[in-house]
Amino acid sequence: MGPMKAGFFVALVFLFFLPIFFIFTFGQVPDTPVAAQPEAIGVTLRQLAQKRNLQIGAAVNIGPLLNNPNYQQVLAREFNVVVPENAMKFETIHPQRDRFLFQELDTMLNFAEANQMELRLHPLVWDEQLPAWLVRGNFSREELMDILKEHIQTIIKRYRGKSRYIDVVNEGIARDGSLRDTIWLRGIGPEYIDLSFIWAHEADPAAKLFFNEFSAEELSIKSDAVYDLVAGMLKRGVPIHGVGMQMHKGLHNKPKMAEVAKNVARLNQLGLEVQITEMDVAIKGAVGETQLQEQAQIYGETMRMCLEAAKCSAVILWGFSDRYTWMTSLIGEGGSPLIFDEFFRPKPAYQALKEELLRN
Ligand code: XIL
Numbered sequence: 001m002g003p004m005k006a007g008f009f010v011a012l013v014f015l016f017f018l019p020i021f022f023i024f025t026f027g028q029v030p031d032t033p034v035a036a037q038p039e040a041i042g043v044t045l046r047q048l049a050q051k052r053n054l055q056i057g058a059a060v061n062i063g064p065l066l067n068n069p070n071y072q073q074v075l076a077r078e079f080n081v082v083v084p085e086n087a088m089k090f091e092t093i094h095p096q097r098d099r100f101l102f103q104e105l106d107t108m109l110n111f112a113e114a115n116q117m118e119l120r121l122h123p124l125v126w127d128e129q130l131p132a133w134l135v136r137g138n139f140s141r142e143e144l145m146d147i148l149k150e151h152i153q154t155i156i157k158r159y160r161g162k163s164r165y166i167d168v169v170n171e172g173i174a175r176d177g178s179l180r181d182t183i184w185l186r187g188i189g190p191e192y193i194d195l196s197f198i199w200a201h202e203a204d205p206a207a208k209l210f211f212n213e214f215s216a217e218e219l220s221i222k223s224d225a226v227y228d229l230v231a232g233m234l235k236r237g238v239p240i241h242g243v244g245m246q247m248h249k250g251l252h253n254k255p256k257m258a259e260v261a262k263n264v265a266r267l268n269q270l271g272l273e274v275q276i277t278e279m280d281v282a283i284k285g286a287v288g289e290t291q292l293q294e295q296a297q298i299y300g301e302t303m304r305m306c307l308e309a310a311k312c313s314a315v316i317l318w319g320f321s322d323r324y325t326w327m328t329s330l331i332g333e334g335g336s337p338l339i340f341d342e343f344f345r346p347k348p349a350y351q352a353l354k355e356e357l358l359r360n
Contacts, residue, residue: 041346045078048357049315052307057081057120057316059278061324062104065111070344074320076115081165082108083120083277083316085326089129094151097133102158109162119163120316122277123170123212124152125196127182135183144187149199156203165314167212167244167277168200169193175215177225193229194238201239212244212277218259227263231270242273247302248318250282250335251294257301261309268310275314276306280337281349282327287336292348299339300352307356315353322347 049056058079064071075082086092087104094100105119112119125148139147156166172193174180184192193211200209211230216223226243233240245264249255264274281298283291306312319325323342327335339350 041077043354045350045353045357046080048354050080052357053313054307054357055081055118055275055314055316057083057118057314058320059083059085059122059316059318060087060108060111061085061319062087062107064324065107071321071324072111074340074344076111076117078320079117081118081120081314081316082112083122084108085319086129088122088124088155090126090134090151091129091131093155095131095133097137097147100154105159109159113162118165119159120165120167121155121159121163122167124155124166124168124200125172125184125192126170127180127184128171130183139187141188144184145195148184148188148192148196152196152199153203156200156207160204161206163207165208165242165275166200166204166210168196168209168240170212171214172211173213173216173222173225173229175222177221194233194236197233197238197240208241208273209239210242210244210275210277211240212246214246214248214278217245217247217263218256219263223263227266227270230267230272234270234272240272242275242313243267244275244277246278246318247276248278248280248282249298250284250337251291251298252282252284254298255302257305260302261305264305264309264312268312272311274306274309274312275316276302276312277314277316278318279315280318280325280327280335282331282335282337284331284333284335292336295336296348296352299349300356303353303356304359 045056056079058075060075060082084105087108093102093105109119134147172180179185179190197209200207211226213226216226230240230243247255267274279302281295283295303315306315317338319338321340321342321344322334322336322338325334325337327337339347339353341347
């Protein structure tokens with residue numbers, strides 16, 4: 001066989017095996033159309049955010065992180081913070097009393113490090129996605145305190161120095177402003193919140209510790225209660241550094257941005273940092289150009305509010321592509337709440353975020 005023929009043969013074999021290689025490596029045929037390429041995108045969100053010293057992040061799902069090259073590409077290109085959407089939920093990371101499973105979170109850390117991104121730990125203390133051994137354990141107060149301390153410190157110590165921001169207590173306040181009725185409140189008492197932060201700080205004194213809450217962005221009984229809680233913690237000398245505002249919103253439930261700004265300002269005045277931690281904007285029903293524009297406006301206004309605040313250091317979205325969103329299980333429809341469509345093409349909301357970042 002001459003060199004020409006041999007080359008032809010090699011090329012044929014290569015072409016034949018390429019799709020097979022793809023399917024084996026990534027577990028699926030890539031999405032079509034292929035994600036918008038950087039040329040078409042121009043400057044990225046991440047580049048713009050970095051210039052303004054702002055963290056821009058997304059909640060990340062382990063499935064597509066392992067299997068979808070478009071997902072990986074857009075995530076690394078547009079964001080500088082990774083938040084585990086479910087990998088750090090109690091039932092996932094601590095499925096038995098004496099057993100921690102770090103594999104998923106390690107995968108996310110590796111991805112983050114490989115792409116010069118940060119990993120945000122979320123959440124340590126919450127009342128949902130708890131394992132049966134914990135819920136049905138009938139533990140005494142002492143036992144429950146041991147369990148919670150060990151849970152918090154084991155996770156933080158493993159990622160010490162690798163994760164600067166931690167959601168320590170998640171969703172601790174009820175709609176009426178009382179402490180939310182949780183396994184921790186019932187079993188330990190109201191001091192579970194202070195204790196969680198003290199234990200977290202002990203495990204990593206350099207980490208910024210957050211109290212993260214939903215539907216407490218505007219001025220309300222609930223956000224007043226969050227304010228009073230964290231103000232009290234500061235007075236007692238409890239190590240808390242910030243408040244996370246989840247910002248799960250929708251066209252049917254638009255944020256009153258002037259109120260959000262006031263709320264952020266009063267928290268900042270306490271010396272606390274604020275971050276937008278789980279933003280999405282659901283569209284119920286038909287999704288047309290009008291709805292997409294309204295959605296974009298909400299994203300843009302939120303970004304502007306954060307940039308104008310004294311200390312709002314991150315805008316983190318609860319996912320980034322409409323292909324993967326928790327809305328599907330939450331409201332029974334996709335809701336198209338994010339800034340890239342199902343094919344990873346940028347939506348008007350993406351442009352709106354950029355415009356605000358580009359504004360002087
Ligand atoms: C959600 C996930 O997105 C879902 O996949 C999971 O089934 C339930 O939890 N507030 C939070 C997040 O702090 O951790 C939640 O994430 C959404 C609401």
